[in-house]
Amino acid sequence: MTPQQMPYSLVERRTFLVRIGAILGASFLGKIFLPLWRYVFPGKFREPEQVDFSEDLLLQLNELEHGDCLRFAWGGFPGLLLRARNGELRVFKGVCTHADCNVAWRPAENDFFCACHEGFYDEFGRNVSGPPPRPLAELFLELEGEPAAQITKLTVWRNESVWRKQSEELDA
Amino acid sequence: MRSIGDRNSERHETPTRFQSLRKRYRSGLHYLGGLIIFLIGIQILTGCLLVLYYRPNVRDAHDSVAGIMTDIPFGWIVRSLHHTSANLLVFVLALHALTVLLSKTFRGKRAPTYFTGLLLLLLTLFMCFSGYLLPWDVLSVAAIAVGTGLPREIPLIGPFITELLRGDVAVGSATLSRFFAFHICVTPLALSIALSLHLVFIKKLGFYSPPGTDKKRIPYFPDFMLRQSTVWLLVFAFLVTWAILSPVGLRAEGDPLAPAPEGIRPEWYFLAAYEALKLGGNLTLLSSVGVTAELLTLIVFGIVGAVFVAMPVLDRKGRGRVWTGFVLAATGLFIALTFVAMGRPDPQIDAAAGVAERVADFRTRTVGYLAPFWLSVVAVTWFLGSSIRLRDRITAFKMPGTFREKDRDDPLSAEDE
Numbered sequence: 001m002t003p004q005q006m007p008y009s010l011v012e013r014r015t016f017l018v019r020i021g022a023i024l025g026a027s028f029l030g031k032i033f034l035p036l037w038r039y040v041f042p043g044k045f046r047e048p049e050q051v052d053f054s055e056d057l058l059l060q061l062n063e064l065e066h067g068d069c070l071r072f073a074w075g076g077f078p079g080l081l082l083r084a085r086n087g088e089l090r091v092f093k094g095v096c097t098h099a100d101c102n103v104a105w106r107p108a109e110n111d112f113f114c115a116c117h118e119g120f121y122d123e124f125g126r127n128v129s130g131p132p133p134r135p136l137a138e139l140f141l142e143l144e145g146e147p148a149a150q151i152t153k154l155t156v157w158r159n160e161s162v163w164r165k166q167s168e169e170l171d172a
Numbered sequence: 173m174r175s176i177g178d179r180n181s182e183r184h185e186t187p188t189r190f191q192s193l194r195k196r197y198r199s200g201l202h203y204l205g206g207l208i209i210f211l212i213g214i215q216i217l218t219g220c221l222l223v224l225y226y227r228p229n230v231r232d233a234h235d236s237v238a239g240i241m242t243d244i245p246f247g248w249i250v251r252s253l254h255h256t257s258a259n260l261l262v263f264v265l266a267l268h269a270l271t272v273l274l275s276k277t278f279r280g281k282r283a284p285t286y287f288t289g290l291l292l293l294l295l296t297l298f299m300c301f302s303g304y305l306l307p308w309d310v311l312s313v314a315a316i317a318v319g320t321g322l323p324r325e326i327p328l329i330g331p332f333i334t335e336l337l338r339g340d341v342a343v344g345s346a347t348l349s350r351f352f353a354f355h356i357c358v359t360p361l362a363l364s365i366a367l368s369l370h371l372v373f374i375k376k377l378g379f380y381s382p383p384g385t386d387k388k389r390i391p392y393f394p395d396f397m398l399r400q401s402t403v404w405l406l407v408f409a410f411l412v413t414w415a416i417l418s419p420v421g422l423r424a425e426g427d428p429l430a431p432a433p434e435g436i437r438p439e440w441y442f443l444a445a446y447e448a449l450k451l452g453g454n455l456t457l458l459s460s461v462g463v464t465a466e467l468l469t470l471i472v473f474g475i476v477g478a479v480f481v482a483m484p485v486l487d488r489k490g491r492g493r494v495w496t497g498f499v500l501a502a503t504g505l506f507i508a509l510t511f512v513a514m515g516r517p518d519p520q521i522d523a524a525a526g527v528a529e530r531v532a533d534f535r536t537r538t539v540g541y542l543a544p545f546w547l548s549v550v551a552v553t554w555f556l557g558s559s560i561r562l563r564d565r566i567t568a569f570k571m572p573g574t575f576r577e578k579d580r581d582d583p584l585s586a587e588d589e
Contacts, residue, residue, distance in 0.1 A: 021555045028548035031541075038245040039221060 048075045049162055053154040061151055069105035072156075078102050079139065079156060084123055085110065087148055091156055092125045093137040103136070112136065203403045204268040205374075210404045211261040212367070214411070215299075218254040219356065226306065228352035230345040233308040234425040234524070241422055242530040249538075252415035258300060260411065262441045265293055273483070273499045276492060277380035283484035285373040288366050290481060295363045300439065302355040308348060310433050310521055313426030316351070317343045319438075322449075325466045343428050391571075395563050402556045409549040416538055419531050424522040435519030444509035445473065451509075476502055 053061065057072055064070050067085040071078050071094065078094035082105065094103050094112075101116035111128070112121035119130035126135045140160045145152035157163040225244055227236040240247035269289065272278055278286035305316045320343065323333035339346035390396055438446050452469035479486065479498065487495040 021551060024548050024551035025555070027544070028552050031545055031548060035246040035249070036221070039247060039250055040224065042243070042245050044243075 046075075047077070047158060049158050050166075051075075051079065051156045053156070058151055058154060061154065062149065067107050067110060069107070074139070074156065080105060080112070080136075081141075081156075082123065089141060089143075089147055090124070091139040091141050093139060095137070096132055097127065097134040097136065098130075098132040201271050203400060204264055204271060206400045207264055207403060207407060208261065208268060209367075210407065211257050211264065212363075214253065214257045214408070215261065216360075218250050218257070221250045222254055223356055228306070228348060230308060230348055233306065233348060234422075237307045238422055238524055238527050241527050248419050248531045248534055249412070249415050252419040253411060255420040256414050257411050258303070259439070259441075260407075261296065262300060265296055266441075269293060270499075270503060273480075274496065275380070276487065276496075278484045279487065280484075282373070282377050282380065285370060285377055286484055287481070288370040288373060291366045292363065292370060295359055295366060297441065299355065299359050299363070300441065302351045302359060304439070305348060305351045306355060307422060308426045309423035309524070310426050310430070311423050311436060311519070313343060313428055313430075314432040314436055315438055316347065317428075317432075320347070322466065322470070325464060325470055327467075390564075390567055395560075395567055398556055398560045398563060402553055402560070405549060405552060405556065409546065412545065413542060416535065416542060419535060421531075422524040422527045424524050433519055433521050435517055435521075437513060437516070437519060440510065440514070443513040444506045447509040447513040448472070450513075 051072070051074055053072065057070070061070055061081065061083075064081075064083045066083055066087055068083060070081040070083075072081060073079065074093055080092045080094040080103070082090045082092070084090060092112075095101070096103050096114040096116065096119055098114065098119050099116055101114050103112045103114045103119070103121065105111075106113050110123050112123075112125065113119070114121075114130070114132065117131045119132040120128050121132065121136050122128050124135075125138055127133070140157040140163060141154065142157060142163060143151050143154045222240065225236055225240050225247070227233060237251070240251055242248070272286065272289065301316075301319060305312045320334055320337040323337070324330045326333065335341075337347070337350065338344075339350045437443065449466065449469050452465040452472075480502075483495065
């Protein structure tokens with residue numbers, strides 16, 4: 001059986017042209033709005049991957065007593081470096097997981113307190129009471145020198161895997 | 173020649189010398205008003221985008237503008253669009269005003285439309301003036317010092333105007349805060365009120381149609397709107413192309429204590445005033461009687477301005493030619509002064525470090541974008557054009573007589589033949 005030519009097209013010329021026009025019109029609008037989107041959301045405002053402690057901060061850190069906490073700038077957020085009562089160093093992003101308030105360290109109670117909605121975290125950053133749904137975000141420490149007395153260099157990393165990746169790249 | 177009956181038809185709507193000009197370019201000139209609205213819209217949109225990243229204080233202002241140009245994706249295009257369309261806006265406003273003045277549409281009952289239009293022109297110029305300081309560059313700081321110092325020459329109220337503008341004795345951080353407020357808050361508010369009034373008056377008092385022309389018009393929506401959208405689209409494409417091909421530069425950071433840069437001069441729309449001040453400075457004849465050259469120039473400007481404001485009162489039937497001559501003379505003088513000022517050597521002003529190179533780099537990477545951009549512009553224009561032809565057939569059928577016999581390219585009658 002030979003294929004037969006239909007006497008007319010299933011797609012009218014007008015329909016075809018309108019579809020082409022819609023595609024071109026949409027691409028025109030896209031050409032306007034995508035750059036505008038990129039302008040409004042440049043995608044470069046991120047949390048830092050790492051923060052190096054300045055000499056001034058290191059000086060303060062070396063004088064930090066057990067059970068006390070040092071605040072530093074983690075991007076636009078507060079970073080909290082805690083020297084626990086047992087001498088262990090822990091570092092957290094000091095932002096409440098409930099509603100983004102900055103938390104405070106209370107040395108007497110040995111806990112983190114969020115004043116906005118009365119949230120409590122223990123010295124390990126675990127949410128123990130109040131509305132916070134998750135523990136405080138924990139950051140990763142890399143340090144040189146003696147942790148108890150004389151720290152000569154300290155870097156805070158967002159997470160361990162990033163640090164490993166970077167140091168592997170450095171080794172290679 | 174007009175018949176006697178025509179003469180009595182409507183008192184102020186007498187044909188003028190420029191009637192023929194008006195008739196010939198009638199449709200083209202009718203797009204100017206709508207184009208102004210469109211350009212104001214672009215100003216508002218790009219202004220809102222710029223203010224997302226602009227930091228209005230002396231320490232940060234220049235840095236933040238440099239950041240918009242180099243760090244924010246497409247920021248250089250947004251700023252160039254804001255600058256370019258502002259320039260075009262002033263130009264189109266001037267054309268619109270000239271059209272109104274020459275075709276005498278301000279006569280009679282339409283005076284309120286004319287007054288609000290003049291107010292809009294002044295407010296737009298003040299927008300340009302106040303926006304000029306915001307990048308806080310060498311030239312703008314010096315230029316604003318001149319611009320805010322001039323009103324002091326006005327007797328009695330002058331010193332208060334200067335202090336109102338500067339917020340301090342000298343141009344400084346207080347001035348920047350004020351100009352930011354003027355530019356994004358005070359003047360836009362006044363402008364939107366004046367624009368609303370202008371539009372209300374147009375609606376209430378009507379358009380002007382010269383006697384003898386057919387009073388039947390095509391409907392505003394969608395017939396005129398389709399045509400207008402085509403104009404807007406093409407102007408927009410032109411602006412984007414201009415912004416990409418010749419992006420606006422950024423001069424080095426301003427310092428209120430630095431001497432004025434050599435060859436300093438204002439933007440083109442203030443050049444005539446600037447040149448007049450320069451020329452006026454050479455007239456020392458009257459200084460013995462206490463009239464400074466600046467004051468004399470201001471007086472001349474004041475008189476010319478007052479004449480324009482009073483135009484609906486002055487220009488009446490039978491006296492039209494005199495005032496047409498006045499408008500033409502003022503326009504000619506304005507153009508002549510502008511050209512004299514443009515003939516002077518260009519100012520040599522340092523550019524902000526590193527901005528021009530980055531922008532040139534962006535530009536080479538973006539120029540290729542213009543080809544697909546124009547392809548879609550042409551495609552959309554073609555679709556608008558076919559919609560216009562379709563609407564015209566419908567309108568010609570529904571409202572016989574809308575299209576005058578001689579300029580009718582009515583497809584219906586073509587098919588009849």
